[in-house]
Amino acid sequence: MPSVAVKLYSVFFKLVLKHRLQSRLDAAAADEFGVTSRPEESTAPANPSFAADGVATKDIHIDPLTALSLRIFLPDTFINTGRASARHPSSSDLDSSLRTNGVSAASAAADRRSDDGAGSVAPYRGYLPSPRSHQRSVSRRLPVILQFHGGGFVSGSNTSTANDLFCRRIVKLLDVIVISVGYRLAPENRYPAAFDDGLKVLHWVAKQANLAECSKSIGSGRGSDAKRMDSQRHIVNAFGAATVEPWLAAHGDPSRQFNGTLTNSLLCVLLGVSCGANISDFLARKAVELGKLLDPVKVVAQVLMYPFFIGSVPTHSEIKLANSYFYDKAMCILSWKLFLPESEFSLDHPAANPLVPGRGPPSLKLMPPTLTVVAEHDWMRDRAIAYSEELRKVNVDAPVLEYKDAVHEFATLDILLKTPQAQACAEDIAIWVKKYISTRGHEFSY
Secondary structure, three states, X not given: OOOHHHHHHHHHHHHHHHHHHHHHHHHHHOOOOOOOOOOOOOEOOOOOOOOOOOEEEEEEEOOOOOOOEEEXXXXXXXXXXXXXXXXXXXXXXXXXXXXXXXXXXXXXXXXOOOOOOOOXXXXXXXXXXXXXXXXXXXXXXEOEEEEEOOOOOOOOOOOEHHHHHHHHHHHHHHOOEEEEEEXXXXXXXXXXHHHHHHHHHHHHHHHHHHHHHHHHHHOOOOHHHHHHHHHHHHXXXXXXXXXXXXXXXXXXXXXXXXXXXXXXXXXEEEEEEOHHHHHHXXXXXXXXXXXXHHOOEEEEEEEEEOOOOOOOOOXXXXXXXXXXXXXXXXXXXXXXXXXXXXXXOOOOOOOOOOOOOOOOOOOHHHOOOEEEEEEOOOOOHHHHHHHHHHHHHOOOOOOEEEEOOOOOOOOOOHHHOOOHHHXXXXXXXXXXXXXXXXXXXXXXXX
């Protein structure tokens, strides 16, 4: 059973959350929504320097019309100097990598603060490979994970301290670039706003990969082709090369091994937490429908951490554990009422029930490999397991990791993040994901 401390915190957590959700629902009934106030949660500021854990972060906005934001996590292991990757690249390492990609020593120096002899590195701005650089780059390329935080569609943030720590843990375990999505929240932005934001980010990543590849192909010409290269560069700039995100352009890997063969795709893994898992699963289905329209991005796997699934016909766990810890069934129904438009509210809505007929794609066998994480004391566990079973019936790699004595969000909730069980869960996820992002194909088994 969960500890006494967890039980007490859960009681307090549910009292406060239920009051806030009911207040918002009452305001919705009275049509009084402006900007909804949310509980203050601690946030972690972005830090573009490689911190003690060797991870740099930055926040960007990709849609001027909405509050859609991204936090990008970059590990320092992209530096490859022919020896084992250091956890903290020195200033000379960064200068070498920058110069190899055509950045001047003066520009590299501008990227560093005075370190008072301590050897620390200043904010890392990133760089684009130079069109005139023909040397072999020493920069390693990394796959991308799109991460969606939890919060019942009505709270949570990609910049919260808990989410920041979780993403850093995933970055270090998997040696990847993590893009955490700050999607719009209900009730100000109801369905399908959060799902649309996820799809917009997926298309944005594809555009970034395309622009970076265009820039590199233009730079492959020789001096006699200078006029042609200038003309091509003008065309690329007209399509938005100026908006290229340098961290992705420099370090996102457009040529990874997939199923043992080299592909020019940018391998992408979707990772959703609670309601973020619903967004992740929606995007996996859309990726199947879009097919080559998402090129060069290829969604190769997804991780659903205690997904926020529900349905009108209750499962055994929904009956037995209806009053479970932190997020009980009554509160989650309130969240769904705040998220779904009143005219569309149904516990069998396609956003809520993964097993509703006609949800798409036409065949589940086209879905990417799907790892599902569930907790013993989470009332949503049985429906998540049932969905995984349906995927396995059509030969999709869809294992379930069930954690004993665990509660909903046991690996991502602020007070539980540093527990051995939370660390073990992240490590288990990393073992499985490495099957699909390894440069040597399926070198891991689960």
